[in-house]
Amino acid sequence: MSTWSSIRAKLEKDYLAPSLRGKIQYFATSYRKCPDHESRAAVRLNGKEILKSSYYEYCFVEWNIRKEIDKSHKDLTYQERYKLAQKKHLMIG
Numbered sequence: 130m131s132t133w134s135s136i137r138a139k140l141e142k143d144y145l146a147p148s149l150r151g152k153i154q155y156f157a158t159s160y161r162k163c164p165d166h167e168s169r170a171a172v173r174l175n176g177k178e179i180l181k182s183s184y185y186e187y188c189f190v191e192w193n194i195r196k197e198i199d200k201s202h203k204d205l206t207y208q209e210r211y212k213l214a215q216k217k218h219l220m221i222g
Contacts, residue, residue, distance in 0.1 A: 133157060194218055 159168040
């Protein structure tokens with residue numbers, strides 16, 4: 130089984146254009162003491178996160194979108210509001 134370190138090294142050395150080598154870094158961690166072993170991942174360009182993913186951030190954004198839609202679209206069914214929230218979340222990333 131491959132380790133994250135070896136996968137990351139291969140990604141950063143073998144799968145990037147020569148002009149990006151040393152500028153792009155991949156980051157991933159898992160919080161093992163967290164009850165659900167939550168994790169987070171990011172792609173960094175020159176040390177700045179340009180793409181990131183986190184379960185907690187996703188839930189926070191999703192919660193706010195749903196609250197906003199529930200207030201402004203009371204005429205829609207739950208399923209319609211859910212679909213609208215999903216669509217909006219995909220649009221903002």
